[in-house]
């Protein structure tokens with residue numbers, strides 16, 4: 889009786905991929921007028937020498953008007 893030894897071949901290649909996800913932008917900005925979370929479409933407006941960011945043109949207008957009315961001398 890001749891028994892031929894079987895050769896067991898097991899090739900298990902485990903490749904582990906390391907993905908580095910660097911989340912540098914962790915600060916969430918919000919619209920200066922309506923507190924809506926800003927995305928890449930945010931608009932920068934200069935109000936009284938200070939640059940603020942708003943979500944849309946309407947909010948930019950609102951801020952401008954609010955600043956203008958705040959600086960306007962009201963007689964009352």
Ligand SMILES: [Zn+2]
Nearest residue numbers: 919922943947
């Ligand atoms: Zn807004």
